[in-house]
């Protein structure tokens with residue numbers, strides 16, 4: 001998937017997620033079927049071969065439906081498919097019909113079907129991984145009954161305006177990217193155990209996930225508004241990049257297991273994480289052009305990685321922050337006074353180098369907090385306003401060690417998306 005410039009899409013509906021949910025577990029026990037319904041690495045390139053599959057209420061195997069020989073693909077008759085069912089590069093297909101299909105135990109993939117407009121999965125409830133990608137004309141996805149059990153769902157590069165019918169409680173992966181007509185994502189998901197990524201859909205897509213209580217990685221890009229009112233735990237990282245919201249509040253979030261990055265959000269003026277007490281990785285606020293005050297972390301006590309904050313900042317306060325185990329780097333082109341910052345945050349101890357560069361004054365001090373992985377670090381915390389001490393403490397190597405997992409996590413998420 002490539003980066004795409006996104007033009008704001010047409011009007012659209014929300015991806016509504018019903019509240020009635022079944023937590024049926026994925027059925028992976030493969031039944032035995034007659035040889036006529038057992039397909040081993042079967043590639044269907046003609047309608048007669050698709051009909052062979054449709055003749056089986058229960059089919060087993062791995063099937064790829066591929067090529068330019070189909071107008072429509074009709075799987076009416078197949079109810080359960082144990083294995084992987086891939087519809088790839090079916091370039092003349094405008095409609096995929098599987099109105100009786102309830103289950104696909106492995107992957108169900110639609111890729112590169114460039115004129116496909118309609119997918120009918122009206123009674124599908126259970127799927128291992130559903131991937132729809134590179135189907136740029138797809139505007140109708142019929143999930144009337146609704147998917148209640150799935151591991152992973154990726155919807156990328158379609159013309160869908162809505163994602164109704166995804167009623168899963170917990171997913172490993174939920175990835176919605178490059179769907180330029182999806183302007184609202186409203187999901188009842190309660191937990192995402194691997195990656196939740198929403199990027200490059202309609203510019204300013206409105207995201208509401210008020211049932212979500214925990215997630216592993218969250219990556220949001222080009223989002224216009226965000227509501228995560230029940231989110232309490234992020235086990236890995238939260239990255240908010242290039243979004244269009246003016247204010248950001250995640251009011252019940254108490255801990256972040258790795259990094260928090262709030263970057264390149266050009267109109268963001270207000271950040272509020274009123275319950276957040278710990279960030280166990282790096283903490284970055286950068287290139288948010290309109291941000292002048294950072295005061296939305298009233299109970300943040302510790303950051304296990306490094307802190308990097310820059311911008312046209314007038315005031316930065318962390319009233320409860322006492323421990324930063326990496327380095328601390330605050331750079332402002334605004335009215336912020338580094339000596340005022342030090343006074344107002346006098347309980348802050350930093351293991352690595354602490355560096356503040358303001359328009360009027362700067363402060364640099366070596367580490368004061370003993371870091372588990374660092375050697376000796378100064379216990380005195382000498383700090384001199386206006387000085388330009390360049391002395392480095394040994395602890396700065398600890399900061400690098402903390403930073404590395406953040407970068408790895410960022411790249412892993414990025415790789416999953418592009």
Ligand SMILES: *[C@@H]1O[C@H](CO)[C@@H](O)[C@H](O)[C@H]1NC(C)=O
Nearest residue numbers: 021022023125145146147148
């Ligand atoms: C959910 O489960 C109930 C019974 O447990 C069943 O009647 C209903 O059809 C199921 N709904 C779906 C969407 O599978």
Ligand SMILES: *[C@@H]1O[C@H](CO)[C@@H](O)[C@H](O)[C@H]1NC(C)=O
Nearest residue numbers: 021022023024025148149169
């Ligand atoms: C939901 O899952 C729990 C725990 O796995 C199980 O005890 C319960 O019976 C399930 N409920 C339904 C409706 O399947």
Ligand SMILES: *[C@@H]1O[C@H](CO)[C@@H](O)[C@H](O)[C@H]1NC(C)=O
Nearest residue numbers: 066067088089090111112113
């Ligand atoms: C599908 O088509 C694309 C673009 O035309 C091509 O790059 C890709 O290799 C094709 N995939 C397969 C499995 O043939």
Ligand SMILES: *[C@@H]1O[C@H](CO)[C@@H](O)[C@H](O)[C@H]1NC(C)=O
Nearest residue numbers: 001088089111112113133134
């Ligand atoms: C999907 O199709 C696109 C273009 O046809 C291709 O570049 C991409 O590799 C395909 N992805 C998968 C998972 O097959």
Ligand SMILES: *[C@@H]1O[C@H](CO)[C@@H](O)[C@H](O)[C@H]1NC(C)=O
Nearest residue numbers: 106107128129151152172173
């Ligand atoms: C879901 O995605 C994860 C991570 O890529 C993978 O390990 C898992 O096998 C997938 N599940 C299914 C049913 O394909």
Ligand SMILES: *[C@@H]1O[C@H](CO)[C@@H](O)[C@H](O)[C@H]1NC(C)=O
Nearest residue numbers: 192193194214215216233235
């Ligand atoms: C997140 O961490 C909590 C507590 O450490 C744990 O109970 C939960 O299962 C984890 N969730 C994920 C998605 O990893």
Ligand SMILES: *[C@@H]1O[C@H](CO)[C@@H](O)[C@H](O)[C@H]1NC(C)=O
Nearest residue numbers: 183202203204205206224225
């Ligand atoms: C998101 O919601 C706001 C406020 O309702 C609206 O102005 C904006 O157009 C929405 N975003 C999109 C992409 O439709």
Ligand SMILES: *[C@@H]1O[C@H](CO)[C@@H](O)[C@H](O)[C@H]1NC(C)=O
Nearest residue numbers: 209210211212213229230231
């Ligand atoms: C938040 O979660 C609680 C249970 O943990 C639930 O009762 C409540 O409805 C959820 N709130 C929203 C807005 O979804």
Ligand SMILES: *[C@@H]1O[C@H](CO)[C@@H](O)[C@H](O)[C@H]1NC(C)=O
Nearest residue numbers: 213229230231232251252275
């Ligand atoms: C979220 O926080 C509010 C108070 O700010 C509290 O009333 C509510 O119960 C919390 N919800 C959850 C799910 O923790």
Ligand SMILES: *[C@@H]1O[C@H](CO)[C@@H](O)[C@H](O)[C@H]1NC(C)=O
Nearest residue numbers: 295314315316317337340344
């Ligand atoms: C910065 O903000 C804090 C808390 O909002 C306030 O007490 C302090 O006076 C402000 N400092 C400056 C220099 O404006």
Ligand SMILES: *[C@@H]1O[C@H](CO)[C@@H](O)[C@H](O)[C@H]1NC(C)=O
Nearest residue numbers: 308309310329330331353355
């Ligand atoms: C602090 O951050 C600024 C801006 O991000 C950067 O230019 C500078 O090199 C950093 N300083 C240190 C000591 O890391």
